[in-house]
Amino acid sequence: MLNLSTLKKYDVSGMYKVYDQWPSIARESYSSSQDVVDFDNIDHIVFSGMGGSGTIGDIISSILSKTNIHVAVVKGYHLPNTVDSKTLVITTSISGNTAETLSVLETARKTKCKLVAFSSGRKMHDYCQKHKIEHRVVPKTHSPRASFPGFLYTILKVLGPVLPLKEKDIVESIRELEKTGRIISSENLDKNNPALELAEWISGIPIIYYPFGLQSAAVRFKNSLHENAKRHAMIEDIIEAGHNNIVSWEKKDKVQPILLEGSDDYIKTKQRWKIIKKYFEINKIDYREVYSVKGSIISKLINLIYVLDYSTIYLAALSKIDPSPTKSIDFIKKLS
Numbered sequence: 001m002l003n004l005s006t007l008k009k010y011d012v013s014g015m016y017k018v019y020d021q022w023p024s025i026a027r028e029s030y031s032s033s034q035d036v037v038d039f040d041n042i043d044h045i046v047f048s049g050m051g052g053s054g055t056i057g058d059i060i061s062s063i064l065s066k067t068n069i070h071v072a073v074v075k076g077y078h079l080p081n082t083v084d085s086k087t088l089v090i091t092t093s094i095s096g097n098t099a100e101t102l103s104v105l106e107t108a109r110k111t112k113c114k115l116v117a118f119s120s121g122r123k124m125h126d127y128c129q130k131h132k133i134e135h136r137v138v139p140k141t142h143s144p145r146a147s148f149p150g151f152l153y154t155i156l157k158v159l160g161p162v163l164p165l166k167e168k169d170i171v172e173s174i175r176e177l178e179k180t181g182r183i184i185s186s187e188n189l190d191k192n193n194p195a196l197e198l199a200e201w202i203s204g205i206p207i208i209y210y211p212f213g214l215q216s217a218a219v220r221f222k223n224s225l226h227e228n229a230k231r232h233a234m235i236e237d238i239i240e241a242g243h244n245n246i247v248s249w250e251k252k253d254k255v256q257p258i259l260l261e262g263s264d265d266y267i268k269t270k271q272r273w274k275i276i277k278k279y280f281e282i283n284k285i286d287y288r289e290v291y292s293v294k295g296s297i298i299s300k301l302i303n304l305i306y307v308l309d310y311s312t313i314y315l316a317a318l319s320k321i322d323p324s325p326t327k328s329i330d331f332i333k334k335l336s
Helices: 004-010 015-020 022-030 051-063 099-109 122-131 148-158 167-184 194-201 215-227 245-250 267-282 297-318 327-335
Strands: 044-048 070-074 087-093 114-119 134-137 205-210 234-237 255-261 288-291
Touching: 004 297, 015 022, 015 297, 022 148, 022 167, 044 051, 044 099, 051 070, 051 087, 051 148, 051 215, 051 297, 087 099, 087 148, 099 114, 099 122, 114 122, 114 148, 122 134, 148 167, 148 297, 167 194, 167 297, 194 288, 194 297, 205 215, 215 234, 215 255, 215 297, 245 267, 255 267, 288 297
Parallel strands: 044 070, 044 087, 087 114, 114 134, 205 234, 205 255, 255 288
Antiparallel strands: none
16 A cells, blocks of 8 residues: 655655645636636637647547537647638647647637637747737646646636636536545545546556546546556547447457546446456456546546556555656657
């Protein structure tokens, strides 16, 4: 069982301390004095961001999936050709220096779209000031991935008039985040901590199965396993898995299935979960289940991400790895 002294020893910069503060960061960000923006006649949103910023776009896409607003998430250099005067382009770079997102921002400025940007400052802030683009500065907390709740809830606040979301659902998600925090924080390193239990179980390569609607949580978990635990990971839609991925289990290996299940998944999805679990049990394949909380899609996604992200910090410490440094990313950026 992981203890606090071991966590402190390997998490040198104290990333876990920031995660302990996620609920309060979310609440403070949503109740901040940031000026809101309002754009009329929007039927298309393009969200541009990489890494931790891109996760925010994935979540907004999931949240708006049942509305009349189409959302495209751009994780690269190119703006879709479908952008027009009814499109809102949101560019987010937590560092403020993300080359791909700055490229999209520059292209978007030359179109007829509506445009708003979020960053901690630096190049994106300077560019927006120069060209009089709506921009909101959000403090970076420790690292881009740890800054997730501050940026997400600031964006939800600033875009409140634009996004067809109920304030009560956002407030509920923060309340649930506070409940989750009391269970998974560094003050509760015992067998009742689900994030720690999951971290202790992972020994091989996780494959993360998810249903429609929870893809953004699966992507974020994969990314956090990569960055924090320095571990390979894969994701797979649970329905699609029945048409291809399931065959790979006919050969034994070090891959470990983790099932992300919604509290009210579609009835056909629930049937597929039962079949997959039966298959695993018959073939003696050990797996873990992680359930979303009940409530709005915002609550489900944010709380899943909180539990899963924290598990990767615990996994890093258990593996005697510092979760913060990302030397390989630094290598890519230096040569790009």
